[in-house]
Amino acid sequence: MSHGFYIGLSYAVSALIVAVLIGWVWWDGKARQKELAELERAGVRRRSSAPAGEAQ
Amino acid sequence: MTESLAITKFSDLANPARFLSLTGRIIPWLAGLTLCLFAIGLYLSFTTEGDYQQGDTVRIMYVHVPAAWLSMMCYTVMALSAIGTLVWRHPLADVSHKAAAPLGAAFTLIALATGSLWGKPMWGTWWVWDARLTSVFILFxxxxxxxxxxxxxxxPSKAARVSAVFILVGFVNIPIIKFSVEWWNTLHQPASVVRLDGPTIDPEFLTPLLVMAVAFTLLFFTLHLMAMRNEIWRRRVGAQRRLAARMASREA
Structure with missing residues (x-):
């Protein structure tokens, strides 16, 4: 096997791992935002985000 | 006065809502800068001269060395966060070390894989159980x-405390990785960039290496901030679900 094979494979493996990592972090963020939006729609709010009058 | 202002600014970040708003502003800039540096780094990686002994295989070093550097830096960030968890009980410290662990694993895997792909044509073997390779494998x-x-x-808070102790005990592996090539006879070459007497690498190779190292470091911090933000959101979802369950049981 030529050195070009090892160089190409090194960059391909690194690019694949970085792409999976970025994709996973991105997807995880989108999934959590979706869950928070669903809870908001269902009327479940954090105490700190409730309107001022409602807190009493 | 200046010191107390700095402490106030730092403790402001303990508020996850402030942290989220800050990361929302920083992440796009960090991501853009990372992308630009990768474009320059990759261009330099494939346009600079090959080594007189290694030939073009030296180009593997431009991903291997930054990934290996990050595998140790990530663990150091986790160790500092672990101190934050155990000593100051900073609300973001446990979020930080939990979010960094998968990133560290990924960069260590890149270092191991690319090191192996460099070793086969240069050493004639994919792997040897020498001190440097073994200690990095233990880190993984x-x-x-x-x-x-x-x-x-x-x-999560109990997991954070147990993890923090484990991280601090495991930190002993970082100097072992760094100095393994000096303390023992290894097939892996000794340090040639971070040395007391300066780098021994020709600027032809040092420039792409440093640009790629900065690009990888910025990639790590971009992903770390994003992963920390995700973890804060995950904890909010958990807290709100528990609140919803309490409300439902009260109504029942």
Missing amino acids: LMYLGLIALNRAMDD
Whole structure:
């Protein structure tokens, strides 16, 4: 096997791992935002985000 | 006065809502800068001269060395966060070390894979159990262990304290990795960039290496901030679900 094979494979493996990592972090963020939006729609709010009058 | 202002600014970040708003502003800039540096770094990696001994295989070093550097830097960030968890109980410290573990595992895997792909044509073998390679492999297993530990425990604050102790005990491996090439006879070459008497690498190779190292470091910090933000959102979802369950049981 030529050195070009090892160089190409090194960059391909690194690019694949970085792409999976970025994709996973991105997807995880989108999934959590979706869950928070669903809870908001269902009327479940954090105490700190409730309107001022409602807190009493 | 200046010191107390700095402390106030730092403790302001303890508020996850402020942290989220800050990361929302920083992440796009960091991501853009990372992308630009990768474009320059990759251009330099493939346009600079090959080595007179290694030939073009030296180009593998431009991903291997930054990934290996990050595998250790990530663990150091986790160790500092672990101190934050155990000493100051900073609300973001446990979020920080939990979010960093998968990133550290990924960069260590890149270092191991590219090192192996460089070793085959240069050393004639994919792997040897020398001190440097073995200690980095142990680091990879430690990252996997920390990810498993965090996932195995339901209570995030208890998981954070147990992980923090594990991280600080495991930090002993970092100087072992760094100095393994000096303390023992290894097939892996000794340090040639971070040395007391300066780098021994020709600027032809040092420039792409440093640009790629900065690009990888910025990639790590971009992903770390994003992963920390995700973890804060995950904890909010958990807290709001518990609140919803309490409300439902009260109504019942």
